[in-house]
Amino acid sequence: MIRTAIIAGGLGTRIRSLSGDRIPKALVPVLGVPIVAYQLRLLARYGIRDIAVMGGHKGDVLREGMQPLAEDLGLNLEFFVEQELLGTAGGLSQARQFLETTSGGDFLVIYGDVAVEMDLSRLISFRREKKSMAAVVAHPNDHPLDSDLLQINADGQILNFLPKKQRAPGYHRNLVPASVYCLSTEIFAWLKSGVPQDFIKDLFPELLKNNQKIYAYLTAEYLKDMGSLQRYGKVEHDIRCGRMASMNQENLRPAVFLDRDGVLNREIPGNGIRSVDAFHLLPGAAEAIRRINQAGLLAVVVTNQPNIAKGTLSEQELDAIHAKLDTELGSEGAYLDRLYYCPHHPEKGFAGERADLKLVCTCRKPLPGMIHRGEKELSVDLAKSCIIGDSVRDIAAGRAAGLHTYGVKTGFGCKDASLNMQPDLMFDNVLDAVLFFVEKIPAVQQP
Numbered sequence: 001m002i003r004t005a006i007i008a009g010g011l012g013t014r015i016r017s018l019s020g021d022r023i024p025k026a027l028v029p030v031l032g033v034p035i036v037a038y039q040l041r042l043l044a045r046y047g048i049r050d051i052a053v054m055g056g057h058k059g060d061v062l063r064e065g066m067q068p069l070a071e072d073l074g075l076n077l078e079f080f081v082e083q084e085l086l087g088t089a090g091g092l093s094q095a096r097q098f099l100e101t102t103s104g105g106d107f108l109v110i111y112g113d114v115a116v117e118m119d120l121s122r123l124i125s126f127r128r129e130k131k132s133m134a135a136v137v138a139h140p141n142d143h144p145l146d147s148d149l150l151q152i153n154a155d156g157q158i159l160n161f162l163p164k165k166q167r168a169p170g171y172h173r174n175l176v177p178a179s180v181y182c183l184s185t186e187i188f189a190w191l192k193s194g195v196p197q198d199f200i201k202d203l204f205p206e207l208l209k210n211n212q213k214i215y216a217y218l219t220a221e222y223l224k225d226m227g228s229l230q231r232y233g234k235v236e237h238d239i240r241c242g243r244m245a246s247m248n249q250e251n252l253r254p255a256v257f258l259d260r261d262g263v264l265n266r267e268i269p270g271n272g273i274r275s276v277d278a279f280h281l282l283p284g285a286a287e288a289i290r291r292i293n294q295a296g297l298l299a300v301v302v303t304n305q306p307n308i309a310k311g312t313l314s315e316q317e318l319d320a321i322h323a324k325l326d327t328e329l330g331s332e333g334a335y336l337d338r339l340y341y342c343p344h345h346p347e348k349g350f351a352g353e354r355a356d357l358k359l360v361c362t363c364r365k366p367l368p369g370m371i372h373r374g375e376k377e378l379s380v381d382l383a384k385s386c387i388i389g390d391s392v393r394d395i396a397a398g399r400a401a402g403l404h405t406y407g408v409k410t411g412f413g414c415k416d417a418s419l420n421m422q423p424d425l426m427f428d429n430v431l432d433a434v435l436f437f438v439e440k441i442p443a444v445q446q447p
């Protein structure tokens with residue numbers, strides 16, 4: 001079985017008022033149990049028994065606090081206590097022998113102070129399929145502007161790490177590395193014994209520089225650091241009401257699928273949005289997304305972008321537009337769990353078009369391909385989900401997938417009569433539609 005390292009050496013600086021600087025961050029109690037106990041239970045549930053605990057700050061207190069929890073769960077903990085602080089990655093060499101005795105050629109790393117509930121087997125399979133040096137769990141969060149961010153390509157390969165204090169101001173995709181990794185044991189060749197190294201600031205950028213492949217494992221599951229009192233309170237609430245447990249991807253979740261143009265941002269009839277400057281969020285759009293986030297539902301954009309096939313917009317330009325969307329939502333505490341676009345277009349014969357994308361696909365709305373992709377990749381419960389659109393294409397796609405279908409009067413206002421189809425209900429705008437869905441439909445009420 002795969003082995004795991006829990007990094008528990010961190011000094012509790014920001015959360016010191018709770019730990020009183022007397023106990024390591026991993027032992028900060030949440031509902032009367034140390035936060036690390038939730039991690040140990042998660043590991044035990046996935047059959048993981050052998051765990052290296054990388055301690056530093058108050059190492060013996062850590063051992064005394066964790067050993068009884070491990071015994072209850074039948075886990076074997078090996079403690080590796082740093083004499084000096086070597087950063088998140090720097091201390092790992094001490095546990096090399098223990099972690100190399102893993103199965104499958106890889107091991108997991110979890111930081112001891114994050115609340116995490118996720119399908120670990122899916123993460124492990126992902127790294128093995130990609131044969132990458134590392135799979136870094138990544139997700140959007142509600143405070144991207146003060147978080148480290150990632151830049152990835154269409155395949156999910158990480159191109160760049162953008163630490164919060166070192167990146168240029170501007171628009172960025174909301175993709176935050178979370179404190180869980182699956183690492184190949186080959187990584188030990190890159191670790192320097194006794195030298196301070198941080199995963200995000202030092203080790204991963206060094207690997208990229210040397211053409212080693214690192215992938216982002218995108219997930220909408222539960223990963224929250226407890227870096228502030230406010231976030232600590234949120235974690236406690238989410239555990240108490242069952243939201244944290246419900247967000248493991250082994251469970252189905254309701255989603256709100258949203259069209260982009262004319263629903264979230266101003267529609268530009270004819271040629272569509274082809275530049276960052278032409279993209280403007282509609283009033284209420286950010287609040288609508290934030291309400292979806294707060295209700296514990298998935299927010300998933302599904303948008304046709306035929307300009308890509310027509311050769312009038314590149315994928316890089318589209319990504320820059322989506323960076324503006326993510327950044328403006330993020331500045332209002334809102335985030336999209338996933339954004340899918342169809343780059344195809346069926347009609348051939350235009351100058352400058354991309355022949356490889358000029359085809360009849362299954363993702364272009366009114367077909368439901370993007371919705372079914374979301375269903376599979378995010379474990380969506382379609383019967384408890386809805387689509388919000390300004391075009392009958394959106395409504396037709398939603399109906400084909402068995403969703404509740406809501407039209408909005410912004411954009412085309414569902415008056416593009418190419419298909420004879422009416423939404424279940426019409427609303428003035430996306431915020432009204434979202435408020436109706438999260439407040440009035442009991443079937444979607446989450447804990």
Ligand SMILES: [Zn+2]
Pocket residue numbers: 342343344361362363364
């Ligand atoms: Zn398509």
